Amino acid sequence: MLTDDTLVNIEKWNPVRHDHSGFDCGVGRLNNFLKLSAKKRQKDDMSRVYVGVEPGETMILGYHAVNVGTMNVAELARRPRGTPNHGEIPVLFLGQVAVDQLAQGLGVGSLLMHHVFEKACIIADEAGCHAVVLDVMSDGDREALVRRKGWYEEFGFQSFASNAARMFMTIKQVRQII
Secondary structure (H helix, E strand, O other): OOOOOOOOEEEEOOOOOOEOOOOOOOOHHHHHHHHHHHHHHHHOOOOEEEEEEOOOOOEOOEEEEEEEEEEEHHHOOOOOOOOOOOOEEEEEEEEEEEEOOOOOOOOHHHHHHHHHHHHHHHHHHHOOOOEEEEEOOOOOOHHHHHHHHHHHHHHOOEEOOOOOOEEEEEHHHHHHHO
């Protein structure tokens, strides 16, 4: 039985080793990503998926998916110092964070988010990365959107002026957390 004291390792997802068959976070789209799309996206080098599992276990308690890209600074309220003339800056996109219903409320999501922050800092140190960017999933449920957005705001993410469901946090802010 999972408790607040359950140890969780974050590992790069291996679809052969990690059991995703029973994963259910309560959001069909996030369940389906892990079951139908993640393997192909990872194989094609379009994203990386990381999973939370108990040590020595294979059942996935939660996951996150990330990929690198660029965004145009025109989306930001103010242009960051040193922005290239073409206006594109490097970012880490956080595609999904999902926690199985059996593990929700036990801190697995926070562990996954901390792992995203660690990855973002490594990427920034090795190749340059200005921010972590994400799109809050709505699935047509206004209450769920507000709840999910609030969860990201607790970490320090802020909405874009042009799109309240798109959020970001600068690497400078991430480094302060880590």
